[in-house]
Amino acid sequence: MTAASLIPFFSLIAISLLRAGGADPCSGRYIFIQHLPPRFNRDLLADCAAYPVWQDFCPYKANLGLGPKTHNGTSSWFRTDPYLLEPLFHARMYQYPCLTPDPDLASAVFLPYYASLHSLPFLFGPDQNYSIAHGLDLARLLSDSSVYRRRHGHDYFFVASRTALDFSRPLDSRPDAWGTSLLELPAFFNFTVLVTESRAWPWQEHAVPYPTSFHPSTLSHLHTWLRRVRRSPRPTLMLFAGGATMSPNGPPNIHRSILSQCASTDESICSIADCSRSACDHDPGRYMRPMLRARFCLQPPSDTPTRRSTFDGMIAGCIPVFFEDRSAKSQYDWHMRPEEYREFSVFIAKDEVVWGGLNISRVLMGIGDEEVRRMREKVIEMIPSIIYRGHRSSKSLREEVKDAFDLAVEGVIRKIKHRISNLGVD
Ligand SMILES: *[C@@H]1O[C@H](CO)[C@@H](O)[C@H](O)[C@H]1NC(C)=O
Numbered sequence: 565m566t567a568a569s570l571i572p573f574f575s576l577i578a579i580s581l582l583r584a585g586g587a588d589p590c591s592g593r594y595i596f597i598q599h600l601p602p603r604f605n606r607d608l609l610a611d612c613a614a615y616p617v618w619q620d621f622c623p624y625k626a627n628l629g630l631g632p633k634t635h636n637g638t639s640s641w642f643r644t645d646p647y648l649l650e651p652l653f654h655a656r657m658y659q660y661p662c663l664t665p666d667p668d669l670a671s672a673v674f675l676p677y678y679a680s681l682h683s684l685p686f687l688f689g690p691d692q693n694y695s696i697a698h699g700l701d702l703a704r705l706l707s708d709s710s711v712y713r714r715r716h717g718h719d720y721f722f723v724a725s726r727t728a729l730d731f732s733r734p735l736d737s738r739p740d741a742w743g744t745s746l747l748e749l750p751a752f753f754n755f756t757v758l759v760t761e762s763r764a765w766p767w768q769e770h771a772v773p774y775p776t777s778f779h780p781s782t783l784s785h786l787h788t789w790l791r792r793v794r795r796s797p798r799p800t801l802m803l804f805a806g807g808a809t810m811s812p813n814g815p816p817n818i819h820r821s822i823l824s825q826c827a828s829t830d831e832s833i834c835s836i837a838d839c840s841r842s843a844c845d846h847d848p849g850r851y852m853r854p855m856l857r858a859r860f861c862l863q864p865p866s867d868t869p870t871r872r873s874t875f876d877g878m879i880a881g882c883i884p885v886f887f888e889d890r891s892a893k894s895q896y897d898w899h900m901r902p903e904e905y906r907e908f909s910v911f912i913a914k915d916e917v918v919w920g921g922l923n924i925s926r927v928l929m930g931i932g933d934e935e936v937r938r939m940r941e942k943v944i945e946m947i948p949s950i951i952y953r954g955h956r957s958s959k960s961l962r963e964e965v966k967d968a969f970d971l972a973v974e975g976v977i978r979k980i981k982h983r984i985s986n987l988g989v990d
Pocket residue numbers: 635636
């Protein structure tokens with residue numbers, strides 16, 4: 565051991581002794597934020613108009629990633645773009661009560677890297693044919709860091725607000741294959757990456773809720789909304805919010821079955837919030853109003869098994885109907901406990917609908933009013949833990965409610981501790 569490496573060691577002892585008297589509420593949950601050059605975060609926001617093939621996200625970076633308010637009178641509703649979870653999470657990290665400037669004290673190291681924004685040139689832009697290069701410059705930078713080397717990266721985490729599949733392209737695949745190889749790079753293999761959808765057998769990543777448009781910043785705004793959700797009349801049995809048109813001769817799938825079953829019945833049984841051509845993307849009123857009026861919200865897989873709509877619907881008190889476990893149950897266990905799905909959601913296997921002709925509305929009509937009320941109450945109870953609260957939240961909201969961010973950070977710390985003790989890399 566060199567003299568230089570002893571210094572942090574002694575300061576660690578000193579701080580522990582100092583704190584030995586009273587219980588330190590941050591003990592075991594300290595996080596160190598490793599500084600990165602702005603080209604890995606801030607500068608990427610400045611490039612917001614550079615990828616027209618995706619979209620111009622400039623308007624949505626307002627309010628530290630929450631987006632612009634939906635209208636002037638509101639303090640809780642924003643036009644939030646789910647791809648901007650990275651700056652949103654970064655801003656919240658600065659408010660985390662147990663940050664430490666001393667990496668030796670930290671149980672985890674947060675890397676303020678905007679991974680999905682950094683992937684845009686590789687996914688949609690000029691670097692498409694070089695997408696195995698995504699992350700190499702960051703890996704090079706980290707390889708010089710003693711904090712990174714001390715535990716081989718096992719205590720690091722960052723956010724990548726896309727599905728993990730977008731970053732799992734095998735290193736030896738053809739140049740035009742989809743995705744980047746960020747998660748395949750050895751340098752990040754030991755990291756914990758927070759994504760909005762994980763793979764079937766994740767090692768590196770863990771899924772966290774998509775950000776919705778609701779970001780209350782006081783306890784009373786939250787409670788006012790919960791009361792509204794509880795009292796809302798719900799004349800519609802089931803709602804589907806999503807693409808409402810399909811090419812006439814595509815293969816059968818659950819999305820198609822839902823549209824055709826919906827067309828065969830009246831509005832009070834099945835209604836559709838038409839989100840075709842991205843109509844709903846930054847306009848929460850278009851789907852939140854119908855969701856408030858429906859008892860059940862259908863959440864079929866489409867291009868990806870998960871959808872942001874699952875969380876929008878729950879925030880409206882609309883009971884989710886899932887058609888496969890990968891849509892939520894096998895994803896978000898830090899936020900929604902797998903053993904509780906029966907209490908707040910309905911599961912209908914998609915094959916029974918697509919191939920067996922099962923009538924979804926008949927299944928849902930068979931659930932008694934009292935049971936529906938109980939399930940909805942459970943959904944409402946879960947709302948605080950799946951929202952990302954506003955950035956300037958009141959003390960009482962911060963202290964009384966654990967939101968999606970708080971639960972994600974707790975989950976990360978648990979996961980990292982578990983791994984470090986299993987591998988003995990401490
Ligand atoms: C909100 O208020 C600002 C300033 O008062 C005004 O310029 C803007 O047009 C208003 N926006 C809406 C959507 O009403």
